[in-house]
Amino acid sequence: MINTIIKTLILDKSIRLYFTDNTKMLQEIMELSTIKDKTCCFALAKAVSILSLLSAALKDNQRISLVITLTNKNHKIYADTDAGGNVRGYVSQALLKASRQQNSNHSLQDLIGTKASIRMMKGLEMSQFTGVTDMPYQNMDDDFAYYFKQSEQTDTMIQTNIELDRNSCLLKSYGIYAQALPGAEEGALDFVREQFEAENLASLLLNMNDAEIEKALNQRFYRSKVLEHKPIQFSCSCSKEMFYGFLYSLSAEELQKAVETSTSIDTTCHICGRSYVFHPSEIQTILQTR
Ligand SMILES: [Zn+2]
Incomplete structure (x- = not known):
């Protein structure tokens, strides 16, 4: 199932802003995961949604492999993606087993715990960059923003929205990724965040065509432009x-x-x-x- 990421540049090319409705791709991945526990579903869906957004910034043969190690060290979430928009995600066997045993009431914060970490390998096979940070926010989105601040010194905003039904089936997923580029003004990203939070801008933009998106972005952020729609899809590279x-x-x-x-x-x-x-x-x- 194919979804797309809409890539834009806003505030006179000083901030890259990507957003996507990746519901179809995530539904396929979540169904294959066979996870029952709602919080665990939520965590995997968020991780995969974030990686799908990051895929749009990759070039040539670049790829990203992600491992989130939760406070329970045997409980891991894996996801990887490449410049072609191929995305997959899964959890460790220990976490899968635990998630099948009960549909617990714990929160995402509890599942992540205080000793979790994000490890990301980015690049080509020969020249890889690996970064590791802890997860002080215990909510995924801000933890990834923290990762980029710590390991790549870039200001990033990530917001993923996941809706699950009572049986942990994925109903809807969308996400936003914004990153300050060299030359961005101090506080520019905070301004973007405020705009998105004030009126649920992501939902509005995802229902518009390119001309409408550009108009809406230019009303809020000057000199904004839609660059392209990049396809993303579930794909497993097993052989x-x-x-x-x-x-x-x-x-x-x-x-x-x-x-x-x-x-x-x-x-x-x-x-x-x-x-x-x-x-x-x-x-x-x-x-x-x-
Ligand atoms: Zn496979």
């Missing part, structure tokens, strides 16, 4: 090769038995649900190269 490791982890007896009984071994990617079948002849090869 059959990645699952050879799993087969190598099985015992020789298990593999031998599969070969002797001409039984295939099925593996499934827990992120996208795609299954990869290893036929007896392939299992034979694995046995020989172990």
Whole structure:
């Protein structure tokens, strides 16, 4: 399912402002996640929504990989994205298991806790930049803004809005990302934040065409311009090769038995649900190269 990010420049090219209704993309990801707990759904949806917004600032072969480690160190949220707008997100098996056991009443603040961290790897395979910060705000949006302030020294505003129904199904998701560029005036981003908060501007803009968006932005922020609509979509980069490791982890007896009984071994990617079948002849090869 494809959604788009609307990229704009406002206040005479001093602030980049992106916004998106990424409901369709997130619905697909949340459904595949099989998480039951509402707060956990909320946390994953927010993390993925933020990463989808960040994808619009990537160029060429750049990609971002995100790991959020919650206060319970086994509970992690993963998301990654690339310049092509491919986005995926999932949680660690321990968090998934915990989220299936109960639909608890804890808040996002409780789930994140006081010792959580954000770790982001950005760049190309050969030249990666990794930043790590803690999450003092315990609300995701401001924690990511804090990350950019700490690790990249940039003033950033992030607002994600996630609506879930009683069964934790995603009803609606939209988000805004604004970042001060070199030359931005002191306090410019605070001014943008105030405007967005005063009238729920994101919802208004998302229902407009480009000409209307430019008009609305210029009424509030001078010299504003819509640059482009960039597609974002759920995409898992898994491949059959990645699952050879799993087969190598099985015992020789298990593999031998599969070969002797001409039984295939099925593996499934827990992120996208795609299954990869290893036929007896392939299992034979694995046995020989172990
Ligand atoms: Zn996959």
